[in-house]
Amino acid sequence: xxxxxxxxxxxxxxxxxxxxxxxxxxxxxxxxxxxxxxxxxxxxxxxxxxxxxxxxxxxxxxxxxxxxxxxxxxxxxxxxxxxxxxxxxxxxxxxxxxxxxxxxxxxxxxxxxxxxxxxxxxxxxxxxxxxxxxxxxxxxxxxxxxxxxxxxxxxxxxxxxxxxxxxxxxxxxxxxxxxxxxxxxxxxxxxxxxxxxxxxxxxxxxxxxxxxxxxxxxxxxxxxxxxxxxxxxxxxxxxxxxxxxxxxxxxxxxxxxxxxxxxxxxxxxxxxxxx
Numbered sequence: 001x002x003x004x005x006x007x008x009x010x011x012x013x014x015x016x017x018x019x020x021x022x023x024x025x026x027x028x029x030x031x032x033x034x035x036x037x038x039x040x041x042x043x044x045x046x047x048x049x050x051x052x053x054x055x056x057x058x059x060x061x062x063x064x065x066x067x068x069x070x071x072x073x074x075x076x077x078x079x080x081x082x083x084x085x086x087x088x089x090x091x092x093x094x095x096x097x098x099x100x101x102x103x104x105x106x107x108x109x110x111x112x113x114x115x116x117x118x119x120x121x122x123x124x125x126x127x128x129x130x131x132x133x134x135x136x137x138x139x140x141x142x143x144x145x146x147x148x149x150x151x152x153x154x155x156x157x158x159x160x161x162x163x164x165x166x167x168x169x170x171x172x173x174x175x176x177x178x179x180x181x182x183x184x185x186x187x188x189x190x191x192x193x194x195x196x197x198x199x200x201x202x203x204x205x206x207x208x209x210x211x212x213x214x215x216x217x218x219x220x221x222x223x224x225x226x227x228x229x230x231x232x233x234x235x236x237x238x239x240x241x242x243x244x245x246x247x248x249x250x251x252x253x254x255x256x257x258x259x260x261x262x263x264x265x266x267x268x269x270x271x272x273x274x275x
Contacts, residue, residue, distance in 0.1 A: 010053055016043040017050060018068070024061035024215040025208070026054055033069025038077035039125055041084075044099055047129075051106035061215040061222075061274065063110070064207050065133060066117040067126075075124025075147060082151065097157075100125065104159045107132040108230050111223040113214045117207035118142045118194075123182075128158040131167065134226060135195040137207040138185050144193060145182040155180070166233060168192050218256045219274030 018029040028050065030037035054060045067073050076082060085093060107114055107129070116122075116133035123145040130136050130144065146164070148157045155161065155177030164173040168191045176183060188194045198206040214222060224247050232240040251257055255275040263270035 010057070011049070014046050014050060016040065016046045019050065021060065023212075024059060025064065025211045026060045026062070027064045027066065027208070027211075030065075030067045030073050033067075035077060036071045036074035036121060037067040037069065037126070038074045038080075040077050040080045041096070044103055047103045048099060048106055051103070051110050054112075055106070055110045058274075061112050061219045062211040063112060063114045064117055064204075064211045065107075065114060065129065066204055066207065067119070069120075071120030071126075072116070072118045072122040072142070073126025073129060074121055075126050100158045104128060104132045104163075108163075109227075111226070112219070113211070113222055113226060115207045115211045115214070117203045118144075119201070119203045121145070121182075123147050125158060128160050128163075131160065131163050131193075132158075135207075135210060136193065137196045137198055137203050137210060138188065138194045139198055139203045140185050140200050142185045142188070142194075142203070143182045144176075144188055145180060146176050147180045149178060150180040216272070218270075218272045220254060220256060221251060224251060 016031075018031045020027045028047075030039075030043070032038060032040075032043075054063065085096065088096070113135065114133040115135045115137060116130040118130050118136055118138040119142055120139075121143055122130045124147045127144045127146050146155060146160055148155045148160070160177060161173070164177060167173075168176070172191045175181075183191075183193065185194060185197060189197050196206060196210065228240075228243060228247060232243065235243070255273050256270070259273065260270050
């Protein structure tokens, strides 16, 4: 995402999200606990626009995506989204579905690591939001469910058919997207859907600790690693190693690379600047 801002001022209040930042770590909380944080049109739009703003804010070096209350996110609100889409024409439906995909692209393309803190249910669009994060830290009672076929839609919603096979493999992805059955935390960890399994009730704290560790690291190196992981998914090997070579050549001119050498020589921890 471009770091160059327009004339518009950064948004101070987000109607559908709770946003805090501290020492380079942004925490974005889905805050409709009475509806298991079900997403509305406004929540999708806020996530899309917030991620774009944070990507331009060079002070943000990691992000935690969490849900308030009993679960992470139960997906799209049945009344406010599914009911409303029945009255939309094709052009309106295409606009809506493109917007949800833009949220996933923003999660994958923002220049900082994203850590999803999952407790309770992550269903439908909620499961895809967690999937699009770079790390998923989950409680043992967490469960993921890609429910799209159960409402008569394709399981390949919001990029799920692209991302899920690359995380858990084609066989597991086929089962999860076609059947829509929930996968609980122990199995999710076994197939690679969960990055870290927390103690019960500890996903938020463990995700925050991981985000803190990432934010304290070499931000530019992490941003480039994330960009390469996404860009090289569909590249032939020759193109991928050439992109790696170009990226490393640029980073070798960076201040963090020189700082590592100085720190190693002086036998001290490096002081990363993200440059």
